[in-house]
Amino acid sequence: GAGVSQSPSNKVTEKGKDVELRCDPISGHTALYWYRQSLGQGLEFLIYFQGNSAPDKSGLPSDRFSAERTGGSVSTLTIQRTQQEDSAVYLCASSLGQGANEQYFGPGTRLTVT
């Protein structure tokens, strides 16, 4: 079956602009996660959804970052007023639910802020 998909695969934006990144999880997966992979910081957790609610959003780096999930499926990560330090690969993952033993990762969105 289809895996986790993310769009766009690449995004170049100017500093100060807003961007939206989209994640389509595996059908039937109730848990969804966003991570960020950058050279300086490695792989960092951003936010975890169970259904449409976010029990853990402790990894969001600032109030410029927000995420939502609707219908227990698609999620959107929004970064407002982008900064150069936001440049990274944003990874989405999904799983069958809290405590499931595997998170399935998407291919990521490479964000470049110029």
Place this chain on the structure above:
Amino acid sequence: GDSVTQMEGPVTLSEEAFLTINCTYTATGYPSLFWYVQYPGEGLQLLLKATKADDKGSNKGFEATYRKETTSFHLEKGSVQVSDSAVYFCALRPPEVYNTDKLIFGTGTRLQVFP
């Protein structure tokens, strides 16, 4: 807070050599432990896991044992192949009582295997 430390890379080996990638962790309680692998041009995928002390995870010839006494989860393989060249990430997931399902990753170790 919880954290994972893994050895710096790159690790460079000849084919059929023995591999060890060290991983230690700091965590409250009894986390679950994972090794994820990222092959060139591909996404992260689970390699193996262990959910309680003394469990051994294994897959594709790789093994790792959850050692509570040394807070370690070292990755080993007896005979590496060129196709094992990838970046390997050690990760932990805090116990469920903390109402989070996040993974905390180490910095990754690049393995390069030459024929």
